[in-house]
Amino acid sequence: MSTTAPSPAGSIRERVLGWLDDRLGLEALGAMARKKEVPVHRHTFWYYLGGMTLFLFVVQVGTGILLLFYYRPSAAEAYESVQFLMTEVKFGWLIRSIHAWAANLLIFTLYLHMLSVLLLRAYRPPREATWMTGMVLLGLALGFGFTGYLLPWNKLAYFATRVGTQIVGSVPVVGSFLLKLLRGGEDVTGATLTRFYAIHAALLPALLGALLGVHLYLVQKHGMSVPAGVEARGGARGKRPFLPNFLLRDLVGWLAALAIVAALAAYFPAELGEKADPFASAPAGIRPEWYFMFLFQTLKLLPAHILGIEGEVVGTLGSALAAAFLFLMPFIDRRRKHGETNPVITTIGIGIIAYMIVLTYLGYTASVTQ
Amino acid sequence: MSADETGGQRLYAVSRARDDSGRAGGGRAGSGGSRRRFLNWLLGTGAGAVAAAVIYPVLRYLNPPEIRESTTSQVTLSVRTDDIPPNSGQIFKFGNRPGIILRTPDGELRAFTAICTHLACIVQYRDDLSHIWCACHNGHYDLRGQNIKGPPPRPLTAYTVVVQDDKIIVSKEA
Numbered sequence: 333m334s335t336t337a338p339s340p341a342g343s344i345r346e347r348v349l350g351w352l353d354d355r356l357g358l359e360a361l362g363a364m365a366r367k368k369e370v371p372v373h374r375h376t377f378w379y380y381l382g383g384m385t386l387f388l389f390v391v392q393v394g395t396g397i398l399l400l401f402y403y404r405p406s407a408a409e410a411y412e413s414v415q416f417l418m419t420e421v422k423f424g425w426l427i428r429s430i431h432a433w434a435a436n437l438l439i440f441t442l443y444l445h446m447l448s449v450l451l452l453r454a455y456r457p458p459r460e461a462t463w464m465t466g467m468v469l470l471g472l473a474l475g476f477g478f479t480g481y482l483l484p485w486n487k488l489a490y491f492a493t494r495v496g497t498q499i500v501g502s503v504p505v506v507g508s509f510l511l512k513l514l515r516g517g518e519d520v521t522g523a524t525l526t527r528f529y530a531i532h533a534a535l536l537p538a539l540l541g542a543l544l545g546v547h548l549y550l551v552q553k554h555g556m557s558v559p560a561g562v563e564a565r566g567g568a569r570g571k572r573p574f575l576p577n578f579l580l581r582d583l584v585g586w587l588a589a590l591a592i593v594a595a596l597a598a599y600f601p602a603e604l605g606e607k608a609d610p611f612a613s614a615p616a617g618i619r620p621e622w623y624f625m626f627l628f629q630t631l632k633l634l635p636a637h638i639l640g641i642e643g644e645v646v647g648t649l650g651s652a653l654a655a656a657f658l659f660l661m662p663f664i665d666r667r668r669k670h671g672e673t674n675p676v677i678t679t680i681g682i683g684i685i686a687y688m689i690v691l692t693y694l695g696y697t698a699s700v701t702q
Numbered sequence: 703m704s705a706d707e708t709g710g711q712r713l714y715a716v717s718r719a720r721d722d723s724g725r726a727g728g729g730r731a732g733s734g735g736s737r738r739r740f741l742n743w744l745l746g747t748g749a750g751a752v753a754a755a756v757i758y759p760v761l762r763y764l765n766p767p768e769i770r771e772s773t774t775s776q777v778t779l780s781v782r783t784d785d786i787p788p789n790s791g792q793i794f795k796f797g798n799r800p801g802i803i804l805r806t807p808d809g810e811l812r813a814f815t816a817i818c819t820h821l822a823c824i825v826q827y828r829d830d831l832s833h834i835w836c837a838c839h840n841g842h843y844d845l846r847g848q849n850i851k852g853p854p855p856r857p858l859t860a861y862t863v864v865v866q867d868d869k870i871i872v873s874k875e876a
């Protein structure tokens with residue numbers, strides 16, 4: 333604020349910075365960044381997961397934009413355009429494989445980020461809104477995964493979308509309206525593909541960008557949460573400046589993540605499979621991406637009718653209830669506000685994790701044909 | 703910066719004062735309060751109307767136009783009777799929906815809708831089990847289309863199969 337008239341003696345760099353500062357208020361941003369600190373204690377590691385997810389999201393935006401240069405969103409051309417990208421375009425296979433692998437890794441770090449915040453109870457006041465925006469961001473990320481999966485228009489994607497949208501259709505009252513809204517008609521067709529394309533490449537990025545801004549603002553506003561357990565043992569060992577100490581550690585992690593994604597993309601490039609055929613049977617061994625596996629396995633295990641209600645309706649409502657429970661956690665877990673332990677919440681949290689892991693394991697190992 | 707703030711605060715204070723005196727004084731000043739209420743109401747309903755005028759067409763736009771249900775009630779399959787040996791089945795087009803035609807181990811031809819009643823995957827014939835199976839969530843149907851195992855809640859709708867010469871004609875039950 334004080335650097336109004338740059339002295340004529342200043343270097344060009346100083347004068348340009350001074351000019352920009354007068355108009356953009358860079359100094360205020362710099363002061364904010366210098367003020368930011370990260371508490372150091374035995375759970376500090378978990379603070380890296382949010383930044384890691386953010387980095388992977390940036391990778392997704394970059395590779396996603398590159399994919400748009402070749403992708404053609406129609407039932408007649410989508411599969412062929414991805415095939416062309418994978419076989420003819422220089423490094424096309426790499427861009428698409430990184431997009432697919434980084435998506436998986438992003439969901440993984442997002443799950444870990446959510447679970448660490450849940451188990452360390454970082455959602456305690458005043459961070460309820462941070463938690464809730466984070467939960468909606470998780471939902472949007474899963475929406476990205478679901479809509480992006482269809483875009484190559486292969487068999488697996490076709491049936492995954494048939495099933496996924498049919499699940500939405502089983503929601504009482506508004507289900508059939510939502511089903512048509514998502515599919516662009518009664519069936520999964522080219523109309524569904526253009527809708528998913530619009531949602532994946534325009535609607536979700538806009539929503540996620542806005543909400544991510546709120547989430548990051550809230551993180552800056554409230555600072556990092558110190559777990560109650562650490563507070564009880566006398567608080568954090570100390571504080572580490574975010575700039576540059578924590579950010580440099582962040583960068584090491586991001587570089588490692590980039591290396592992992594690149595290696596995975598190089599050794600296990602994304603597959604394309606067969607083109608979708610609306611008049612072919614679902615192939616045996618069909619299954620969704622791993623992050624939907626526990627839901628998928630739940631649907632397989634639910635009987636046709638539970639207390640007179642169709643099994644998948646029970647499954648849908650059950651999942652919605654679990655999601656609502658997690659979303660409202662800061663208001664359900666009231667005792668924690670005063671730093672008391674809450675074994676019930678811990679048990680439920682661990683129960684949810686155990687359920688997801690066991691059902692995912694079953695999804696990969698249970699015989700698909702019996 | 704600070705001059706602006708005090709200016710703004712003063713303005714705010716003046717308007718508050720007017721409001722207060724209006725409420726306290728009644729009479730003419732009271733009509734000022736109702737004028738404010740009226741203007742707020744006008745602003746609110748105006749904003750609401752604009753929002754509705756935007757949201758309604760968008761919702762209608764997103765809801766796809768009705769495509770008439772396929773009126774197909776009968777199809778002649780491209781496959782011949784010899785193409786379907788006993789204990790096998792295949793998918794055929796019934797209008798714009800998939801159907802499954804199968805020959806039982808006893809040699810009888812039967813046809814059903816191929817859309818699983820659970821979550822709308824397309825079913826297939828399992829020759830090792832000699833019945834209909836859905837790969838998506840492991841649903842099983844017997845040779846009459848009855849759901850016998852797994853999550854499907856309802857049987858598959860059966861079609862009528864007629865063989866004329868070598869041709870297979872499938873039709874919806876009347």
